[in-house]
Amino acid sequence: MIVDQSLRDMVGHHFEYDFAVGNSAAEHGLSASVLAHTSFKDLALFGDVPVTPWFTQTFYSVDRSRSVQLLRPLLHKLPIGLRAPLMRVAAKVLGRLSVTRETKLTPTALPMPVFGAELRRYLDTQRFGRHDHVLIHTISMSELHSAMEALASDEEGPKLHVVLRRDADEPGIRSGAWGGAPGAFERLGVIPALARRMAFYTDSIGLAQQYKDLAPGFEFQILPVPYPVPANPPERRPRRSGPLRLTYVGDARVEKGYDRLPDLMRELGETLIDGRTARLIAQSNAAMSLEDHVIARARNTLKRYPIAQVELITRVLGVDEFTTLLSEADIVILPYDAGNYRNRSSGILVQAIAAGKPVVAPAGTWLSATAPAEACIHFDTPEQLGQAVAHAIQSFDKLSEAAIRSAPAWRAFHSGSNLVRILKRDRMAGEAA
Template sequence: MAVRRIIQMDYLARGEVGHNQIYSLAIAREAARRGLAAEIWCARNCTIKSKYARRMFGEIKPSGRLGHISQAFWKAAELRKLVTLPEMESTDVMLFHTVFITFFISLSLALIGIRPKPKIIVVMRRGLRDRHLLNLPAMLNDAVSWLMAAPFILFLNRLMGVRFATDSEMITEELSKSGLKGVFTLPIPHITATGHGAEIGGPVIGYVGGARIEKGFDRLPEIAEAVLKKNKTAEFLIQAHIEPKYYYSQGMEGAKKRLRRMEASNPRSIQLVDRSLSYPEYLELMGKCSIILLPYRAELYGKGTSGILAEAVAMGKWIVAPGSTWMSLQKKRYGKIVEFDAETAEGIADAVGKCAKLDKNINRAKVERQIREWVRLHSPENYLTVLLDNLDDKRGETRSEADDW
């Protein structure tokens, strides 16, 4: 398929801080480098400063219970107007790479009775059975999430010609088994920082990125206590900024207060960074760490990818991550990942302790090769190559370099 323009529909774009904006800008810059028209369509109140940004739609406001159901219907009308704009051509690609579970309702309603000119690609970065609705019991969440998404996804894929991609082999497999045709796996396109990994030392254990329930921020006081009990020379560097407008950040102030008290009584071992960081500041903070701690809840994160893990690999860090997840699956690609299966402070502390033991005998030449391959795979160049290779109307075999590992 010949492509004239790539339009990224970025519902989360607000400013240039955070992985989502880095993701969008990386794709836009690579598309422009190849001579394609590149645009990032975002909300009218978006503050992103980029020549690629066009403010085209209303803001989606996070909601704490049933996601964005109340907004699904007016979003459908808005989407219908956008996909039928006179400027649209059959050589345009509309790429939705960050979507909410109710987005599928909106897009289904928007496309009823029309055949839009642009090719529509939806990238799913959460599994259908991951815990989308955090305040519901697991079984009820699975049932509600499935009913809210699966029928609409199948309608879009089978009847409306919408292509689906993921950035996780596990989600690709799940969608294919659910009856979707032509699902393919994309890399993570914003990996640019590389390094060789600091000496493991004390070690310096880092928790970076958003402080969220699903990312285990509330577990950190117990984890830090368990680690320091085993190794008094360990240090924790924790980004403790809680974004109050996100529902998944509620209820964590208690953990933050405990960490503050621990920092006051033991400033050599605990250091908090309590503010939002620019992307260079975030990378600088990660660079100071020898171990990146990802105490994520497997039942909430499940098959989803992690930009933090992807960047930590590129920087040569040791990584502690939950077992039975996409994160632990990356051990076959990078030898410095230690998984924990027991989601307890003791279990996670034991995994942290293993890093220093394994570091003594690690094959560093092999790790260097793995880092180079990782950066090549998860690059804007490879992302666009895989995307364009899959832009056809065939519903059988699809190519995904991520599956070649």
């Protein structure tokens, strides 16, 4: 069973994660199901994989206290440059307050998220046992604590595979209510029956090292970043005629650099991205709530360009539509914030390289360290994005050849089938031990 408490629609890579893994299970002699948020309605999207709407909280909302909810409208009015540092300071302060409250209040005065209790109730209802697998690929530290508390007494329960995909030094992970990640692993250390049933993973070497440093007594294996692999390898499709298609794919978010696209057009809009040499195609939907005005301003600026120069996609794309968008791209631009992505993975990067597309990505990140060097142009600062894109346009033929050579190996590793194989192998090794 794939647990995705935030699955409400097709927005975000986590939907594709569920889809890729769920539809690969049968190759390994396993049945698959998805446990989603109670608001998820598009059950038919998963084909033969059953989906149950179940959870009442999402990963994104579970840690929003009343204080945070009151602060959000105020933060919304601040410039983006001031908002991020203030949010980091607020998170640290609220984390310390939560720990202080925990030491003074009874457990009922500081309730844990309902995630653990809801998961346990479903596992009991469906009679999940020790031969079953449960994959939780997105989880906050408070949800992890709640799952440990709910499942601690279930000695014959299923194997739990937990993927940690956020930086270990982020506020709320390094510290926070119930001790953050250090507290979670300390809690698990005194519940041997549960510890034997839990396996932990990350999807980057940097994250694995961070968590090993934080919890040296535990193992953190590295998983692929799965996505739905197209039946027809994209690099075999002939390139569309006309100007090069510079493509921004994924949610329109500040941490992914969508707000930098207007600067890119101001710099190159009269030269290289002129509608003749190259044009920009950008997914422009699904802004985060605190970023609405920043994203809207960037989107409105981009709308002023003729469609021959800039094409904006403002609706949610289905799996096939997204695959088509990526397969028709010539260069995928990833103007991500380097601080947020120094260790975090990117499903978009994986899909781009697997589709045989050269990329532009920030230096000093998982993206630049992982992408094939011959198929990736790096930029050191946001101000150098235009220079990097210009270089990619001018070197397109060479970059494209290298990306096409790299595509098969990337597809093989970053497949749902490979992920299931690793989980199954880990379970068999554990049982042998």
